[in-house]
Amino acid sequence: MAVSYKPVLWNRQKKxxxxxxxxxxxxxxxxxxxFEFLLHPTIxxxxxxxxxxAFTAIILLHIILMIxxxxxxxxxxxxxxxxxxxxxVSMFLIALVHAAFCIIQFHxxxxxxxxxxxxxxxxxxxxxxxxxxxTLGFFALIILMLMAVSSHDxxxxxxxxxxxxxxxxxxxxxxxLLILHIALGTLQYEKDLFYTILLWSGFLTISGLHLVxxxxxxxxxxxxxxxxxxxxxxxxxxxxxxxxxxxxxxxxDGQNIAIFKYDGKVSAVSNICKHQMGPLGEGKIxxxxxxxxxxxxxxxxxxxxxxxxxxxKLATYRxxxxxxxxxxxxSPFPEGTAVEPAIINHG
Amino acid sequence: xxxLVSIILTIAGIYLLLGLLFAILFLFKGITxxxxxxxxxSWGFRLLILxxxxxxxxxxxxxxxxxxxxxT
Ligand code: HEM
Ligand code: FES
Numbered sequence: 312m313a314v315s316y317k318p319v320l321w322n323r324q325k326k327x328x329x330x331x332x333x334x335x336x337x338x339x340x341x342x343x344x345x346f347e348f349l350l351h352p353t354i355x356x357x358x359x360x361x362x363x364x365a366f367t368a369i370i371l372l373h374i375i376l377m378i379x380x381x382x383x384x385x386x387x388x389x390x391x392x393x394x395x396x397x398x399x400v401s402m403f404l405i406a407l408v409h410a411a412f413c414i415i416q417f418h419x420x421x422x423x424x425x426x427x428x429x430x431x432x433x434x435x436x437x438x439x440x441x442x443x444x445x446t447l448g449f450f451a452l453i454i455l456m457l458m459a460v461s462s463h464d465x466x467x468x469x470x471x472x473x474x475x476x477x478x479x480x481x482x483x484x485x486x487x488l489l490i491l492h493i494a495l496g497t498l499q500y501e502k503d504l505f506y507t508i509l510l511w512s513g514f515l516t517i518s519g520l521h522l523v524x525x526x527x528x529x530x531x532x533x534x535x536x537x538x539x540x541x542x543x544x545x546x547x548x549x550x551x552x553x554x555x556x557x558x559x560x561x562x563x564d565g566q567n568i569a570i571f572k573y574d575g576k577v578s579a580v581s582n583i584c585k586h587q588m589g590p591l592g593e594g595k596i597x598x599x600x601x602x603x604x605x606x607x608x609x610x611x612x613x614x615x616x617x618x619x620x621x622x623x624k625l626a627t628y629r630x631x632x633x634x635x636x637x638x639x640x641x642s643p644f645p646e647g648t649a650v651e652p653a654i655i656n657h658g
Numbered sequence: 659x660x661x662l663v664s665i666i667l668t669i670a671g672i673y674l675l676l677g678l679l680f681a682i683l684f685l686f687k688g689i690t691x692x693x694x695x696x697x698x699x700s701w702g703f704r705l706l707i708l709x710x711x712x713x714x715x716x717x718x719x720x721x722x723x724x725x726x727x728x729x730t
Contacts, residue, residue, distance in 0.1 A: 315697060317702075318700065427667055434659070457713060461710050463706060465703075468693060469693055
């Protein structure tokens with residue numbers, strides 16, 4: 312069926328994207344390191360690496376979180392979305408360097424297991440100002456790791472799109488953990504106001520963008536719904552109510568309609584079988600045909616016609632899908648009229 | 659607290675070790691039973707999904723067993 316998986320689907324555009332990405336990363340790392348060195352000339356190389364990678368990773372995370380709402384606000388940002396996974400994996404690798412150096416620097420010298428030491432070396436879990444902020448970074452790192460290792464399409468298919476989506480939504484949990492990681496960590500002793508301002512303006516930018524984009528999506532949705540209402544459509548069902556190759560029967564405007572879901576599509580036909588008025592909506596789709604549960608008469612869902620040589624025809628109806636809801640126009644088409652099915656897109 | 663942390667870390671360690679053992683079997687044999695798009699896939703690809711296999715092995719194991727039942 313599908314072509315076989317490739318490690319990375321590189322093409323010219325993606326190569327360019329990755330080149331720019333890694334040049335940008337080198338630039339941020341370099342600038343931060345120079346800046347830090349000028350401010351604190353006595354800084355050790357380990358500390359420099361720890362801070363420069365931390366800074367770069369958190370900047371990348373901000374960019375990643377801004378891409379989604381920016382694309383919803385303006386289509387010109389879409390090229391950024393195109394290869395966002397490489398951005399995410401790069402961010403994880405850089406954060407991993409930060410975490411690894413911290414663990415080596417602060418936890419690998421004692422005789423406790425270094426990872427256990429992240430949780431045990433500072434037991435002030437009741438205090439805010441000396442909270443063991445490194446544990447928060449640890450949990451964030453785990454989330455980022457699970458996302459990075461599952462970023463290939465193979466995982467989208469094999470973890471199921473739903474689980475994959477849920478997993479990747481947890482980036483917001485990671486973000487919250489990291490804000491606390493920084494606010495309860497570095498910001499507790501870093502007297503320079505610059506860091507505090509940077510952190511909170513990043514947070515405000517990201518939440519602001521999400522609010523504005525959410526508001527725009529919602530008003531678009533409302534406009535679409537109003538347009539459909541004007542055209543005489545009614546909202547009748549949730550997509551997830553209907554299982555694959557099955558139907559839901561609805562009464563709308565005096566019409567008895569069966570709505571079928573099959574092969575990523577939704578079609579609506581009269582719920583009443585031409586044989587003895589059996590309830591078609593209680594039947595299922597067999598070999599591509601709606602099959603009456605009473606005596607097995609069959610009809611194509613797309614046009615309501617029985618497969619030849621039979622001549623029975625059902626009235627058909629227009630269907631629309633908005634987000635996760637099915638809308639029906641209850642004014643019937645003449646029996647046997649083909650109607651474009653509504654396509655389900657898993658967004 | 660100390661015992662709790664060491665218990666959790668031990669469990670996580672065992673889980674990941676089992677994941678590694680599973681991944682070796684899976685990347686040589688099971689993968690083609692679970693996903694037909696992986697039948698002709700390269701070793702570069704298999705190496706790339708190795709870390710994920712170690713983390714998410716129970717999901718793949720379940721699919722592998724299910725696929726086995728369907729085939730026979
Ligand atoms: C096991 C996981 C982690 C550990 C043990 C850890 C540890 C630390 C430590 C000790 C500091 C203070 C460093 C200093 O001020 O000199 C720090 C700061 C910071 N960490 Fe982490 N961290 C972890 C994960 C992460 C992750 C996943 C990120 C993601 C981007 C991150 C971002 C930061 C940032 C932005 C700072 C402030 C930067 C600065 O101090 O200049 N950390 N972390
Ligand atoms: S009523 Fe539908 S087949 Fe008889």
